[in-house]
Amino acid sequence: MNAMTNDPVLTVRGLKVAFETNDGLVEAVRGIDLDVHRGETVAIVGESGSGKSQSMMAAMGLLASNGRASGQALYRGQDLVGMRERDLNRIRGDKITMIFQEPMTSLDPLYRIGRQLAEPMIHHRGLSRREAREKGIALLERVGIPDPQRRIDSYPHELSGGQRQRVMIAMALANDPDLLIADEPTTALDVTVQAQILTLLADLQRERGMAIVFITHDLGIVRRFASRVYVMRRGEVVESGATREVFANPSHPYTRMLIDAEPAGAKEPPPAGAPLALTGENVRVSFDIGGGFLKGPSVALRAVDDVTVRVREGETIGIVGESGSGKSTLGRALLRLLPSEGRVVFMGRDISMADKAAMRPLRKELQLVFQDPFGSLSPRMTVGQIVTEGLLVHEPGISGRERDRRAVEALREVDLDPAMRNRYPHEFSGGQRQRIAIARAVILKPRVVVLDEPTSALDRSVQKQIVELLRDIQSRYGLAYLFISHDLAVVRAMSDHVVVMKTGRVVEEGPTAAIFDRPASEYTKSLMHAAFSQEDFHVEAMRVAQGG
Amino acid sequence: MQMRIDPAASSDDLAREVADAGAARSLWQDAFIRLRRNKAAVASAIVLAFFAFVAVFGPALAPNPYDEVFPQYVRVPASLEAYPRADSIVPEFESVLARARVDVGEITLDGGTISAPIVTDRGIDPRFVRFVERSDLFTNARIEEVSPDETRAVMVADVKRTYFFFGTDANGRDLFARTMIGVRISLAIGLLASLTALVIGVTYGAVAGFLGGRIDGVMMRFVDILYSLPFIFFVILLVVFFGGNFVLMFLAVGAIEWLDMARIVRGQTISLKRQEFVQAAEALGVKPGGIVRRHIVPNTLGPVVVYLTLLVPKVILLESFLSFLGLGVQEPLTSLGVLISEGAANMQGATWMLIFPAITLIVILFALNFLGDGLRDALDPRDR
Numbered sequence: 064m065n066a067m068t069n070d071p072v073l074t075v076r077g078l079k080v081a082f083e084t085n086d087g088l089v090e091a092v093r094g095i096d097l098d099v100h101r102g103e104t105v106a107i108v109g110e111s112g113s114g115k116s117q118s119m120m121a122a123m124g125l126l127a128s129n130g131r132a133s134g135q136a137l138y139r140g141q142d143l144v145g146m147r148e149r150d151l152n153r154i155r156g157d158k159i160t161m162i163f164q165e166p167m168t169s170l171d172p173l174y175r176i177g178r179q180l181a182e183p184m185i186h187h188r189g190l191s192r193r194e195a196r197e198k199g200i201a202l203l204e205r206v207g208i209p210d211p212q213r214r215i216d217s218y219p220h221e222l223s224g225g226q227r228q229r230v231m232i233a234m235a236l237a238n239d240p241d242l243l244i245a246d247e248p249t250t251a252l253d254v255t256v257q258a259q260i261l262t263l264l265a266d267l268q269r270e271r272g273m274a275i276v277f278i279t280h281d282l283g284i285v286r287r288f289a290s291r292v293y294v295m296r297r298g299e300v301v302e303s304g305a306t307r308e309v310f311a312n313p314s315h316p317y318t319r320m321l322i323d324a325e326p327a328g329a330k331e332p333p334p335a336g337a338p339l340a341l342t343g344e345n346v347r348v349s350f351d352i353g354g355g356f357l358k359g360p361s362v363a364l365r366a367v368d369d370v371t372v373r374v375r376e377g378e379t380i381g382i383v384g385e386s387g388s389g390k391s392t393l394g395r396a397l398l399r400l401l402p403s404e405g406r407v408v409f410m411g412r413d414i415s416m417a418d419k420a421a422m423r424p425l426r427k428e429l430q431l432v433f434q435d436p437f438g439s440l441s442p443r444m445t446v447g448q449i450v451t452e453g454l455l456v457h458e459p460g461i462s463g464r465e466r467d468r469r470a471v472e473a474l475r476e477v478d479l480d481p482a483m484r485n486r487y488p489h490e491f492s493g494g495q496r497q498r499i500a501i502a503r504a505v506i507l508k509p510r511v512v513v514l515d516e517p518t519s520a521l522d523r524s525v526q527k528q529i530v531e532l533l534r535d536i537q538s539r540y541g542l543a544y545l546f547i548s549h550d551l552a553v554v555r556a557m558s559d560h561v562v563v564m565k566t567g568r569v570v571e572e573g574p575t576a577a578i579f580d581r582p583a584s585e586y587t588k589s590l591m592h593a594a595f596s597q598e599d600f601h602v603e604a605m606r607v608a609q610g611g
Numbered sequence: 612m613q614m615r616i617d618p619a620a621s622s623d624d625l626a627r628e629v630a631d632a633g634a635a636r637s638l639w640q641d642a643f644i645r646l647r648r649n650k651a652a653v654a655s656a657i658v659l660a661f662f663a664f665v666a667v668f669g670p671a672l673a674p675n676p677y678d679e680v681f682p683q684y685v686r687v688p689a690s691l692e693a694y695p696r697a698d699s700i701v702p703e704f705e706s707v708l709a710r711a712r713v714d715v716g717e718i719t720l721d722g723g724t725i726s727a728p729i730v731t732d733r734g735i736d737p738r739f740v741r742f743v744e745r746s747d748l749f750t751n752a753r754i755e756e757v758s759p760d761e762t763r764a765v766m767v768a769d770v771k772r773t774y775f776f777f778g779t780d781a782n783g784r785d786l787f788a789r790t791m792i793g794v795r796i797s798l799a800i801g802l803l804a805s806l807t808a809l810v811i812g813v814t815y816g817a818v819a820g821f822l823g824g825r826i827d828g829v830m831m832r833f834v835d836i837l838y839s840l841p842f843i844f845f846v847i848l849l850v851v852f853f854g855g856n857f858v859l860m861f862l863a864v865g866a867i868e869w870l871d872m873a874r875i876v877r878g879q880t881i882s883l884k885r886q887e888f889v890q891a892a893e894a895l896g897v898k899p900g901g902i903v904r905r906h907i908v909p910n911t912l913g914p915v916v917v918y919l920t921l922l923v924p925k926v927i928l929l930e931s932f933l934s935f936l937g938l939g940v941q942e943p944l945t946s947l948g949v950l951i952s953e954g955a956a957n958m959q960g961a962t963w964m965l966i967f968p969a970i971t972l973i974v975i976l977f978a979l980n981f982l983g984d985g986l987r988d989a990l991d992p993r994d995r
Contacts, residue, residue: 423898431891439888439890439891440888452897456898500891
């Protein structure tokens with residue numbers, strides 16, 4: 064498996080990448096050395112901004128227009144840095160290929176996937192359209208797309224995220240590359256799909272003997288997937304070596320910090336007999352997805368189907384599920400932000416029938432924190448304005464000075480420097496933005512907060528801090544949380560009670576420890592396996608190959 | 612800067628860390644810095660500032676009022692030298708004195724003063740000076756050395772030096788002053804009509820987009836109906852109906868031009884409405900008015916500002932076109948369009964009448980378009 068020969072495919076020496084920005088030259092990569100040998104899997108690990116992606120982009124000549132690369136990136140002795148575009152094109156897309164994080168945006172929505180798949184083969188191998196198509200079908204079959212004869216004529220939007228990533232892999236494999244650079248290829252996917260894709264990659268590598276450079280922030284994947292690892296921080300490689308050794312004795316404190324960054328600990332249980340804060344009984348939400356005037360009977364999609372949730376003061380209910388399971392829809396329905404059927408009771412008061420105006424005074428008590436810390440803050444408002452907007456609605460009487468004081472207080476509460484309240488959100492990092500979003504919710508002193516994937520867009524070490532902050536605020540004010548996430552490790556650290564959802568229905572629910580230690584349903588088991596398995600993907604791939 | 616959350620620093624985007632160290636900067640300031648690096652846009656901004664100054668103060672500082680008629684100087688060519696020319700002073704003096712029916716002796720021109728002995732047997736009348744004063748060429752006319760029998764005297768006058776940098780028009784009015792007043796009117800119409808379009812369009816588009824559903828449908832169909840009217844015809848109708856009123860002019864143009872703006876803003880609003888920060892505001896209980904005012908409108912301003920800079924030249928051209936048809940501002944006021952129209956009529960004999968207003972208009976339009984382009988690049992987040 065770890066067929067380490069002394070046959071280097073990619074040798075990087077003293078690679079530097081700098082970007083010209085309004086603030087002057089920003090060095091993203093500050094001179095790194097890296098070796099990739101034939102047939103091995105090398106992981107580059109680091110948090111966002113560590114320069115891990117930019118180093119590979121520089122080697123591929125794909126830097127943004129304001130980027131400058133220097134140093135060497137040798138592919139079989141040829142230096143790729145500063146190579147002419149024409150020569151570079153003979154190598155990339157042919158000998159070195161890349162797959163990216165966003166399978167949504169890396170396929171052109173206007174062309175059928177067959178055509179996009181054929182393009183590199185026609186270009187680099189001189190195949191005819193018919194030959195390329197046949198090879199394309201074979202490749203799609205190989206990457207596990209069902210019914211490839213028909214699928215090759217579909218458009219990207221007709222495929223699921225996992226299938227799109229499989230198509231990307233098929234494209235990358237089309238010309239039998241020596242080196243596949245995978246830039247966070249599974250970050251946007253659900254855990255079970257992620258496991259399938261990684262197993263597929265491991266299997267393909269074994270079969271074809273190509274080298275893989277795997278760029279990721281997820282140490283769990285590195286441990287199970289890569290034979291060697293480079294840990295990057297602020298543009299420098301701080302540690303490198305065989306994966307097992309690095310994980311067993313990390314020598315650099317940063318590596319140790321990354322390894323320890325798994326959200327740990329558990330939540331204190333709420334006091335016994337705490338009153339119910341919010342109850343949703345038999346909640347149903349459906350969306351019209353077709354039909355209507357002159358198009359036949361209307362078709363409804365049951366996004367949430369007969370779900371009952373109860374949350375007490377000081378309690379956290381974790382709602383777990385993959386994308387499309389209806390967990391976010393449920394959260395919004397419980398806050399009455401979406402029309403729904405069923406009974407919703409807040410503090411003993413039935414709010415199922417309350418309209419927008421009737422809900423307005425209650426909004427103070429029912430808050431929501433979103434997943435995307437970049438999209439949930441208006442770019443044209445200062446942090447102070449964002450945080451205090453709720454006060455304008457719910458306490459219109461207070462003066463500007465008082466509002467400012469409350470903003471300072473709220474920002475302190477989430478460990479942000481209050482002096483930054485006159486700045487705009489784009490100047491903050493993801494973790495800081497999420498703190499701002501939390502400050503906006505807690506300034507109103509709510510009773511129930513729906514947290515919709517509040518940590519999913521963040522690096523592990525930041526996740527850990529946010530989880531601690533949320534637990535801290537909860538214990539201070541006795542808040543009730545509905546914690547929606549697909550990330551089981553975070554859910555375990557946050558919740559008292561877990562609800563597992565699939566296609567709008569509750570599959571399983573129970574106390575956190577029970578669900579995690581003894582999952583009852585097959586679906587929960589597969590989620591747990593994908594998230595917590597320690598098994599090497601190469602071993603798994605081998606098992607799958609032999610089994611199939 | 613990072614305070615207690617130091618481990619978070621490790622995750623910071625590098626660029627952001629650097630930005631953190633600097634002073635606070637809004638997106639607008641960021642865009643301004645980019646704009647400043649665009650040389651064409653900066654040059655355009657300077658040119659426009661210059662024309663704005665000219666529009667405000669120019670007519671007051673000009674050597675001649677824009678509406679004064681100089682009968683002696685009809686269609687004189689542009690020149691940096693002062694009028695009258697030396698060879699036309701003496702004949703003109705002779706002819707004005709002839710009108711006073713006096714016998715003229717030898718005329719002497721000495722620097723800025725002209726003098727001639729006059730003889731008349733009707734007796735020297737002090738009112739003779741009026742004949743001289745009436746001419747555009749002379750000023751401060753006076754009768755000196757009157758003989759005791761009041762039949763002889765010397766008529767003395769100062770030569771009035773008048774500058775026509777851009778020449779004069781067919782009525783003998785100073786084209787330099789008229790061009791400046793034209794810049795004032797054209798820029799004012801351009802700005803005011805664009806602002807009218809901005810206010811109506813942004814409000815209408817944001818409301819339609821935000822409310823959505825049936826209301827949006829009805830509001831946008833109304834826009835479609837207005838689109839389908841031949842709009843030049845519409846403006847002409849308005850102008851003919853209400854007369855060539857200056858205020859009405861920009862209201863009419865603005866009332867037509869807001870349609871594009873409404874569509875742009877509506878499109879922006881629909882995509883903004885799905886953004887999480889709008890949902891967050893809803894979850895805070897902010898009323899629809901507050902959401903539109905605080906969240907939607909400020910976030911549409913980027914494309915709106917760009918469209919505005921492109922709308923101003925469009926309106927100036929439209930006004931020029933209407934004025935060219937004779938439906939624009941009324942005499943003696945003028946606009947660049949009117950001046951160009953007159954210049955086109957006199958193109959053969961008096962090219963300056965066309966060239967100067969046309970060059971002015973072209974420079975203004977170039978500057979506005981370059982600035983609009985620069986703004987679009989500076990505000991484009993994809994380039995960030």
